[in-house]
Amino acid sequence: MSIPSSVAVLNVVPVSPPTAPVNNAFQDRISLTHFDLLALRAPPNQRLFFYETHLPISAFAETVIPKLRDSLSLTLQNFRPLAGTLIWSLHSDEPYIRLKNDDLVPLTIAETDADPQKLFDDPFQQETDLQQLLPPLRVSETEASLLALQITLFPSSDICLGITFHHAAQDGASLALFLKSWAHICRHGDDPPLPQNLIPIFDRASINDPKNIKQLFLDHLLTPLTPGGPRNRSVKPMEKPFNDRMHGSFRLTVDDIENLRRRITSLQVHNTSQEPPVRMSTVVVTCAYVLTCFVKAGLTKKHVRFILPADLRKRLQPPVPDNYYGNCVFGCTVDMSSDDIARQDGLVVAAKAISSVVSELDANDHRKFFENFLLNNTISQEETKVGVGGSMYFSLDEKDFGWGGPKHLKNIPPWPNHIYIAERRDGDEGVYFCLMLAKQEMAAFESKFLDDLKLLEKWSC
Known part of the structure; x- marks a missing residue:
């Protein structure tokens, strides 16, 4: 260690x-x-x-x-x-x-x-x-x-x-x-x-x-913890639900991301439905790939609830200033079947689902998303929650206290099955992310993550 x-x-x-x-x-x-x-x-x-x-x-x-x-x-x-x-x-x-x-x-x-x-x-x-x-x-x-x-x-x-x-x-x-x-x-x-x-x-x-x-x-x-009990005014954060888990750091290179885009495009060619095209943003492509690795590594149950945070500063009316201090992020949720993601075209299934929820957020009343969150905040016994946090757009180079920007960064995910995307240096177009998993789960995820990247490289040749 x-x-x-x-x-x-x-x-x-x-x-x-x-x-x-x-x-x-x-x-x-x-x-x-x-x-x-x-x-x-x-x-x-x-x-x-x-x-x-x-x-x-x-x-x-x-x-x-x-x-x-x-x-x-x-x-x-x-x-x-x-x-x-x-x-x-x-x-x-x-x-x-x-x-x-x-x-x-x-x-x-x-x-x-x-x-x-x-x-x-x-x-x-x-x-x-x-x-x-x-x-x-x-x-x-x-x-x-x-x-x-x-x-x-x-x-x-x-x-x-x-x-x-x-x-x-x-x-x-x-x-x-x-x-x-x-x-x-x-x-x-x-x-x-x-x-x-x-x-x-x-x-x-x-x-x-x-x-x-x-x-x-x-x-x-304010809902009481027990029926008839006092209203719940606790401000104490939840304990992190970890039992000595492993922290793992991973990277997708620019070539990896382009290979993923090509793979999604090639799989979509065979799709004759009239569904809107998948957003090929780096975030959507990255999340879709990592989610398929979760499923194929056997880390999810029958259903997956995927939670993607969206910064609403520019989406609210009126827009919120960039230097507003507080929270202005909401986690958009999308439910998927693990069997669908495990299919040969599972990468497209995941990318479409993630892409669609971002499009809905751009077009719809935000209150609806908050109401749905409160109504569907519980996870069933047959469901695994996979979340995303962080952002690649916060520059490491801006955190220079006089000795240059940080040489390394480690984010500690607040939840298991949480994909934490890290900020990067100016000019670096790759994606860095970290996970917190049990040791055997981390080994299974790493194996699937690396093996499928090799397959993508072969398909792109």
Whole structure:
């Protein structure tokens, strides 16, 4: 195993925004939208970014940590709600983010004697080992912190930035905005000020909700855990349902993706139906292929419920600003038969189904999708849920704190059977994704994934 149990915590530094009373821009609370409520009890999201600093070890305590700490404090001046606390009091009809003058973000400082190169060279790690590089959130039934950070030093002077965040506060696009802003301030300080596109907008009026979707979710969340019991106001994230699973990293090259497109096109030639053409986007093609590998590796039951997240910032009316901070993502669901996906043309079956749900999202009333989600939120005994998270469009190069962009990234999927698509470097057109599976399941998936890529290469010759 690449990471021994010798990750030692040296200190936990409380980092607060610059000393100033809570101002009128934030007042003392931030409300949640229906998109935030959708993620209220989801497991925490976690990221690991690995950097090569090329600095002497002594610089870690003398310059690296002070620079990261001080720039984080300056960044929190604009991202103040991230230092706040998510609460749902008995006297409140809905949860909210409470802001106080003594709010802080914990920054854990740690060191390890692990060899980072072995970690990078090995695409598979135990999830419990990676957790040593990640900080915990402070959570209870009634309160939850929103962000925790950890900096771990390796003997090679490489460092790892570990991030754990409560999903009710932000989606992937918002986290990317926070990291870009922090990295910018770490490199340049606050003079000149942050560019306007790196300053977040927390105004919940940016999310238009004329059909009161929010109330649908509040009623759903408040449902008592037992008949006749008290209304459920918990803000505690669900525990990750892992039992020492394996974390696996995979890649599809540009050639792999083009081969998949050709294969889908060739299989469609024999289709005489009048169905609309399949979207050949990189995301659709990637998800269709990974889903077929899941099924052919024997990792699904009779039916599959596939969940594809869609960023609705540009789809809402009016559109939401790119620098809006919060959640603006919804998981579109499509149900499929494992037998259909296992057929020779299963790649087309999966691609059509995934393509169709994206088209529906573009054309239909969003309230319908939320209503269907609440009505069909349970999974039957004969059904396997396979989800997608992350995005390839968040650039790694934008997370340069002064030592260049991250050399490696590891996303920790919040669920089993969850395909987590990773951001990539500028100019890299490949797709990186990770999974969390039991050891034998990971071996079965890897075998099918690699074998079918070889077959695709032969078909394309």
